[in-house]
Amino acid sequence: MNTRAEAAPHTAYRIGPNAIVQLAHTLCAHHGRAVAAGLLGESTSYTLEALPEAMVNEVEVQTFVQHCMASLGHMQGLAALHEAGARTATYLMAHRIPRMAQLAMRITPPRLALRMLLRAMQAHAWTFAGSGQFTVRQHRRGATLEFRHCTMCRGLTAHAPVCAFYAGTxxxxxxxxxxxxxxxxxxxxxxxxxxxxxxEVTFAVSH
Structure with missing residues (x-):
């Protein structure tokens, strides 16, 4: 299963606002409003008092992530991104994923529930993949999720993986x-x- 956004010249690809909103909230919680406001203001057109409510330009997300990693350092930057991703998932369950769909997945055997969730992720990949290509594949151990031309880490160079926002979500x-x-x-x-x-998604399932 896959969904793809083809790059086009002069196209401003957009992704959901939580990539900025939840990272800003996480920075406030762990590093203080001054640090959060500074990184946000240096990276985006938003402020803590006026965070985005609609889809945002993926370039602003990339710049925000880059500034956070450079300012906080690799480990603290990853921790902030991972928590922001987890906060995003909590927001999605509270406001975007229908309650009946959540209940259905929770009472369904894990393999089938994972298939349901992966299908939903595929259908809504346009909200988080931006100009990247997102592919999911379920297998016996769990699932493999891939981004090509990844929006989150574009422009970064690192010795270890940095897309903790997606991992956390x-x-x-x-x-x-x-x-x-x-x-x-x-x-x-x-x-x-x-x-x-x-x-790589892994978990123990009953047979």
Missing amino acids: FQQLIRQLVQPTALVQEVRCCAMGHDCCRF
């Missing part, structure tokens, strides 16, 4: 809706020179 969704022991790990990253950002 996916892991929180899967733990809450499919299997509480799920683990989502990024095993390849474009920032490291790989051809894609790859996330």
Whole structure:
């Protein structure tokens, strides 16, 4: 299963506002309003008093992530991005994913529930993939999720994976809706020179 956004000249690709909103909230919670306001103001056209409510230009997200990683350092930057992703998943469950769909996944065996969630992620990939290409593949151990031309880490160079925002979002969704022991790990990253950002989803299932 895959969904793809083809790049086009002069196109401003957009993604959901939570990539900015939840990262700003996380920075406020752990680093203070001054740090959050500074990084936000240097990176985007938004302020803490006027955070986005609609889709945002992916370039602003990229710049915000880059500034956070440079300012906070690799480990603290990853922690902030991962928590922002988890906060995004919590927001999606509260405001975007229908209650009946959530209930259906929670009472369905994990393999089938994961299939349901992956289909929903595919259908809504336009809200978070931007100009990237998102592909999901379910397998016996769990699932593999991939971004090519990843929006989140574009422009970054790193010695370890940096797309913790996506890892945090996916892991929180899967733990809450499919299997509480799920683990989502990024095993390849474009920032490291790989051809894609790859996330492995693993969890124990009953047979």
